[in-house]
Amino acid sequence: MSTNNNSSTRQRVIFAGTPEFAAISLKALIEQQNELNIEIVAVYTQPDRKAGRGQKLTASPVKQLALEHNLPVEQPLTFKKSVEEGLAARETLANYKPDVMVVAAYGLILPMGVLETPTYGCLNIHASLLPRWRGAAPIHRALLAGDAQTGITIMQMDKGLDTGDMLYKASYDIAADETTESLHDKMADMGADAIVEVLKDLPKYQTQAQKQDDSLATYAEKLSxxxxxxxxxxxxxxxxxxxxxxxxxxxxxxxxxxxxxxxxxxxxxxxxxxxxxxxxxxxxxxxxxxxxxxxxxxxxxxxxxxxxxxxxxxxxxxxxxxxxxxxxxxxxxxxxxxxxxxxxxxxx
CATH class of the missing domain: 3.10.25.10 (Formyl transferase, C-terminal domain)
Structure with a gap:
């Protein structure tokens, strides 16, 4: 991406995420908009859910952070073009004229029509060293399997489940006393650092992207x-x-x-x-x-x-x-x- 700080040439970024893991990256992007020469034009997150003993409707950590910084928030239920709401969500997305969409633990399937809307496509912040642990629970699965190492992969999203080309990887040696809670926090911080690094010069990272070896893939199914x-x-x-x-x-x-x-x-x-x-x-x-x-x-x-x-x-x-x-x-x-x-x- 351009390093020119003229606001008229700023890259238009949409952020899509839901839990605290994603909020850490959003916070880093908000704080470094000037340095990265970007403007966060909208934040996408899951609809408010009932939570706590009172089962009150609660905004996601990403939404709460976005509102604190007066960023537009979108919470579509679907992007499927087979339903009216999905078509409307696609139109709204296109109207933001995004250059790139950053996705972290969003929780909503993005069809190809959505992935192709931003000029530079959609980037995913994934908490594993792909192609190991594609899927919903990479942090849990790395610990359960006794992996010695994990990390963060910034991936160019495609129609598969975490199958896209890899733009950037950062590794982390798992400590002997690591829990999912402690590892989650480390991965969240590393994810924020990684996406900032990639957005400093996105065209370079996209040019150097590496394809995943599907024969080495493992899948991190959601835990029960x-x-x-x-x-x-x-x-x-x-x-x-x-x-x-x-x-x-x-x-x-x-x-x-x-x-x-x-x-x-x-x-x-x-x-x-x-x-x-x-x-x-x-x-x-x-x-x-x-x-x-x-x-x-x-x-x-x-x-x-x-x-x-x-x-x-x-x-x-x-x-x-x-x-x-x-x-x-x-x-x-x-x-x-x-x-x-x-x-x-x-x-x-």
């Missing part, structure tokens, strides 16, 4: 709450990644069996665990609470492989049904959990 249930026959390493990858949403959980067998197992959220101690093994049945200590609650898990002994995991933070989160030390001083108790599968 059911994926949060812990299977204690899995290895401690697998379960520890699950706890981090599910935090804060949808959350990892298990069920505590009644030692007397008089009532149904009760749901327990597992909020945090320590890194796996590979030297600590056990022959105790998976799901058994080996010890309740001040620093951690030691639980038996499954084997790494057929030849190995069972593994163990040290839980540090739990939340019992109807109660607030508690640390291992609080559990140790309480009566919710004892040595020999058993975590089990969901009751049928």
């Amino acid at each position: 709450k059911a994926e949060g249930e812990i299977d204690w026959t899995q290895s401690a390493a697998h379960i520890e990644r699950q706890i981090r990858g599910m935090h804060p949403y949808p959350g990892a959980y298990t069920f505590l069996a009644d030692p007397e067998g008089n009532s149904e197992p009760k749901r327990v959220k597992v909020l945090a665990a320590l890194p796996v101690n590979a030297s600590q093994t056990t022959v105790v049945e998976p799901g058994t609470v080996i010890s309740v200590g001040k620093n951690a609650i030691l639980v038996a898990c499954g084997k790494e492989d057929a030849e190995a002994e069972g593994t163990t995991l040290r839980l540090t933070k739990l939340q019992f049904a109807g109660s607030k989160p508690v640390t291992a030390e609080q559990v140790c001083h309480g009566s919710q959990l004892d040595d020999g108790d058993k975590f089990v599968a969901a009751p049928e």
Whole structure:
């Protein structure tokens, strides 16, 4: 893009996004409009949704930020040309005469007619190193898979699901204690830096664009709450990644069996665990609470492989049904959990 700061030659940018991840990039673009020689002419976001205990209609983080800066906000339900509302949305978009559209976690499918409307097309800020983890939940999936590295890709959008040519990539080494929450925040900041870098000279990056190798593609499907249930026959390493990858949403959980067998197992959220101690093994049945200590609650898990002994995991933070989160030390001083108790599968 031009680096001339004459306002008459400013590139007209539309931003499309919904959650906090996208708002971080929008904020960076708002703050650097002069340096980038751009004008944000409109912001597109999902319609307001009911949220919170009161189920009040709530504007998305992107909309809230746009309104704070007096930017026009559009919230179409669809861009499908087969319906009147979709046609109207396309016409409105075209009337903004955009040079480029920046998309980050928007949540609405953009047909080719929309992708081709801006002069320079549509750029997507994607939280993975494409072609790995195309799709809705790349941050979760990278952690769950135990990836050592992830990052941000700025991609030229096409009709496929995150299949477009790559303009820019920035990598990040995943820390051993990374959760989805902490990694999300790092990716949001990196995404903002990346899109700013690309918009400094978009024609150059588009000229140097690289095609994705489809044979290396993996897909990051949206998570379901059911994926949060812990299977204690899995290895401690697998379960520890699950706890981090599910935090804060949808959350990892298990069920505590009644030692007397008089009532149904009760749901327990597992909020945090320590890194796996590979030297600590056990022959105790998976799901058994080996010890309740001040620093951690030691639980038996499954084997790494057929030849190995069972593994163990040290839980540090739990939340019992109807109660607030508690640390291992609080559990140790309480009566919710004892040595020999058993975590089990969901009751049928």
